[in-house]
Amino acid sequence: MKSNKIADGIFQLGANINNGDLFEGLWPIPDGVSLNSYIVKGEKTALIDLVDDWDNAPNNLLNQLDQIDIELESIDYIVLNHLEPDHTGWIKGFLEKTKDVVIVTSPKGEKMLRALFSYQGEVLVVNDGDELDLGGQKLTFYHIPFVHWPETMVTFHKESGVLFSCDAFGSYGALGNEVFDDQISEEKHKFYDNESLRYYANIVAGYSLPVIKAIDKLEGLDVKVIAPSHGIIWRENPSIIIERYRKFAKYMSGEAEKExxxxxxxxxxxxxxxxxxxxxxxxxxxxxxxxxxxxxxxxxxxxxxxxxxxxxxxxxxxxxxxxxxxxxxxxxxxxxxxxxxxxxxxxxxxxxxxxxxxxxxxxxxxxxxxxxxxxxxxxxxxxxxxxxxxxxxxxxxxxxxxx
Incomplete structure (x- = not known):
């Protein structure tokens, strides 16, 4: 895969998992799944969400950093919106290659980081609504607990309207050369529609009430782009995936399809x-x-x-x-x-x-x-x-x- 520019100073870095493994050790992904990370570069540089050491994903990330002329050692912050290992599993290998990088996460995320990876270094703990100024680029953090773990948060870049949503608004399915919603065919949209439902039912369904709370909470933001950690990036019409998730969540309360x-x-x-x-x-x-x-x-x-x-x-x-x-x-x-x-x-x-x-x-x-x-x-x-x-x-x- 290649890196993709989303806005000035903002890039997607992607890796596809196509090795036949089960997602979460449980769910089949016959068409693979993408692991999306993101770079936000101001005077300082932040990497938002990581990858697991899975199916050569770390090397994919490193190669794409080279494509946008960013050295791993120059990254100042790594934002961990969610501590599940598909987004954090390479953290030890990443830290071995970086210097003085600061991990940014929620209060519960810090506890999980230290428990899951025995991490003893510095952590910048951010509360709901806190900002991080990168110099010319600002990130704001919003907590959305239990979508689908208790530590989960999202990261918002107000100037561009990009919401880095991690597992929220995600989907199964590996990505091709086209990663944006306005690039893919109608047939491919139908595929991601089905795979976002299966992803939601498999991963998020039990937390549908928190999903609705999270969507309501984020409604006040001027979101122009949804950039999830799995699946396509929604830049033309992000409301499609937002309303799709709202619909999926309401299935639990009985507002389901007549079938x-x-x-x-x-x-x-x-x-x-x-x-x-x-x-x-x-x-x-x-x-x-x-x-x-x-x-x-x-x-x-x-x-x-x-x-x-x-x-x-x-x-x-x-x-x-x-x-x-x-x-x-x-x-x-x-x-x-x-x-x-x-x-x-x-x-x-x-x-x-x-x-x-x-x-x-x-x-x-x-x-x-x-x-x-x-x-x-x-x-x-x-x-x-x-x-x-x-x-x-x-x-x-x-x-x-x-x-």
């Missing part, structure tokens, strides 16, 4: 046998349905679809008096990420005793779900179960449509 996500686990095909009938019932009301199978489909994609869907269909057989374990695992993630306020239908077969429904109710009682009558049956589904499956699918679709 249904179906998650099906089936041991011997007995539970899966009624899926077609349910789908026909849903589609008879004109409601889109997205179908996933567990354990075959990754939770990352299931979570993304479920997060934006108003309705859920959960199908699984009874397994030793409990839910089918792969489906139970999905519901544990739904609980962790606050997949709340959904219209839900649950179905499944059993072979010698039930128990999955009781387990389902226990696991989902705090999710604020509105569940219609479940459908369970012994052995193979008969005509009666197939008819009931169609009617319950239709009933759920009507509830989604009217919600």
């Amino acid at each position: 249904i996500t179906m998650i099906v686990g089936s041991m011997y095909g007995k539970t899966k046998a009624v899926v077609s009938s349910i789908v026909k019932g849903i589609r008879s009301e004109g409601i889109p349905v997205h179908i996933f199978n567990v354990p075959e489909d990754d939770i990352s994609f299931i979570l993304s679809s479920a997060w934006k869907s108003k309705g859920l269909v959960i199908g699984m057989p009874t397994y030793e008096g409990k839910m089918f374990p792969p489906t139970s695992s999905v519901l544990e993630m739904f609980s962790l990420k606050h997949v709340w306020n959904k219209e839900v239908f649950r179905f499944g077969s059993y072979s010698w005793s039930g128990g999955a429904q009781r387990d389902f109710e226990n696991k989902t009682e705090k999710l604020k779900w509105n569940c219609i009558e479940p459908l369970e049956w012994l052995g193979e589904a008969k005509e009666e179960e197939l008819n009931s499956a169609y009617l319950q699918g239709k009933k759920l679709a009507i509830k989604v449509k009217e919600s």
Whole structure:
């Protein structure tokens, strides 16, 4: 990748991760992810957010510093908006190559820095609204806790209107030669739309209330450019990604899309046998349905679809008096990420005793779900179960449509 000028004295430095690793050791990134750092140069120079020692990212950063004629040793400040290792993992290697650099972070960020990296050096702790004068360039820091860690802040350059937002307003997806929103095609915009949703659902969803608070807090700033640590830089219309994140956050409170996500686990095909009938019932009301199978489909994609869907269909057989374990695992993630306020239908077969429904109710009682009558049956589904499956699918679709 090459460095990119954003404004006078402000540059993006980027590295793409394309080695097949999982993001956070959990989420697949088949199209990679970018790690964006930024330089702000006045009389003094600040590097905003770092990279992990991951897939040659440090060398990419060093090469791009050379492109803009900045020596690593000349950097005076490194601003750490967020201490997660994808933004800080190379900090020890970075400090070994620099002289007298001052780390800038929030009060909680300082504690994490010292705990995570045993750092004993100088830290400039900045409170909400504090400024750092670089000489001809000023940076202002705003705390946005729990987006998505408690120490998180953003950095704002008032003169240019550039908001360095770190994980906020980010997306999966490696960057090509085009890094700005006004450079990429409509097809690529659709890609980043989908990948920003999956990124949000995977990484940020459980903190949607703080996201809304943060957006409301930042509304008073004259933001002209959104420069996140992952994904494209929004310079033509930053309101698109801001409002997209607001919409994603509101999905948690029930303002979701009028569509249904179906998650099906089936041991011997007995539970899966009624899926077609349910789908026909849903589609008879004109409601889109997205179908996933567990354990075959990754939770990352299931979570993304479920997060934006108003309705859920959960199908699984009874397994030793409990839910089918792969489906139970999905519901544990739904609980962790606050997949709340959904219209839900649950179905499944059993072979010698039930128990999955009781387990389902226990696991989902705090999710604020509105569940219609479940459908369970012994052995193979008969005509009666197939008819009931169609009617319950239709009933759920009507509830989604009217919600």
